[in-house]
Amino acid sequence: MSDSTPLPPYDPEAPDGTPIMHMESFTRGKGRFVQTPFVPTDERSTRRFPLILTTGRILSQYNVGAQTRRTANIAWHQEDLLEIHPHDAEDRGITDGDEVTLASRVGQTKLRAKISDRMPTGVVYTTFHYPVTGANVVTTDNSDWATNCPEYKVTAVQVALTHPVFREQEEHAPRVVLAAELVD
Numbered sequence: 001m002s003d004s005t006p007l008p009p010y011d012p013e014a015p016d017g018t019p020i021m022h023m024e025s026f027t028r029g030k031g032r033f034v035q036t037p038f039v040p041t042d043e044r045s046t047r048r049f050p051l052i053l054t055t056g057r058i059l060s061q062y063n064v065g066a067q068t069r070r071t072a073n074i075a076w077h078q079e080d081l082l083e084i085h086p087h088d089a090e091d092r093g094i095t096d097g098d099e100v101t102l103a104s105r106v107g108q109t110k111l112r113a114k115i116s117d118r119m120p121t122g123v124v125y126t127t128f129h130y131p132v133t134g135a136n137v138v139t140t141d142n143s144d145w146a147t148n149c150p151e152y153k154v155t156a157v158q159v160a161l162t163h164p165v166f167r168e169q170e171e172h173a174p175r176v177v178l179a180a181e182l183v184d
Contacts, residue, residue, distance in 0.1 A: 036146055039144075039145055041142060041151060041154045042142060043140055043142060043151070043154045043155060043156055044156060045122070045156040046156060048158065049103075049104060049105065049156035049157050049158050050122070050156075050158065051088065051122055051123065051124050051156070051157050051158065051159060052122060052123050052124070052154060052155070052156060052157070053102070053104070053123075053124050053125070053126070053138065053139070053154075053155040053156075053157040054123060054124075054125050054152075054153045054154065054155075055125070055126055055127065055128050055135055055136070055139065055152045055153065056125065056127060056128075056152075056153075057127060057128075079111075079112065079133070080111055080126050080127045080128065080133040080135055081111060081112050081113070081114040081126065081127075082100055082102055082111040082112070082113050082114065082124055082125070082126045082159065083114050083116040083118060083119050083124060083125040083126065084100075084113055084114070084115060084116070084119065084124050084159060085115075085116070085117060085119050085120060085121045085122075085123070085124075086115050086116075086117060087121045088121060088122065088124070088159070089113065089115050092159060092160060092161060093161050094113050094115075094159070094161050095113070095115070096113065096114060096115045097112055097113065097114075098112065098113045098161055098162075099111070099112055099113075099161075099162040100112070100113045100159050100160060100161055100162055101159070101160050101161075101162045102124070102126070102138055102157055102158075102159055103138065103157060103158050103159075103160070104138040104139070104140070104155050104156060104157045104158075105140070105156065106137075106138060106139070106140060106141070107134075107137040107138045108137070108138060109133060109134040109135065109137050109138055110162055111126060111133055111135075113159075124157065124159060128152075136152065138155060138157060139151070139152050139155045140154075140155050142154075
């Protein structure tokens with residue numbers, strides 16, 4: 001085979017496999033590293049959106065949780081929470097367990113707050129394992145230039161206490177009836 005011909009995904013001398021892969025050398029060499037330039041994000045915090053949201057996964061849930069939410073793992077992580085530093089929470093009147101509104105330039109969602117000094121001041125964190133949370137509704141459309149991978153780690157946001165009076169007003173607000181519904 002020439003260098004440009006792809007190698008088969010197996011060792012022809014051991015078609016049933018071997019106990020240890022790559023005993024003597026790697027099939028395709030040690031790898032090819034390509035230097036890529038760092039391109040900083042365009043996303044910036046402002047007075048309107050002073051915090052930076054970063055999203056991620058938690059050990060007990062795999063990827064977005066579509067499979068692991070149906071297992072006993074749910075006991076360890078029952079919902080997506082918004083981790084917020086005590087200083088940022090105090091500035092906003094937020095206490096542990098409060099429902100908060102997380103808003104960015106592109107959308108908003110509601111989560112329960114978890115006061116935590118795991119995140120530095122000015123940064124909030126949430127997972128995205130539960131579709132009902134809509135965590136990625138607030139993330140930007142920015143993506144990496146080389147891979148087109150979405151930029152879920154840097155979104156300027158604001159966090160505010162969701163006031164119970166507003167929720168009650170929504171629940172008891174008169175329902176708008178469309179004219180078409182009045183016709184039998």
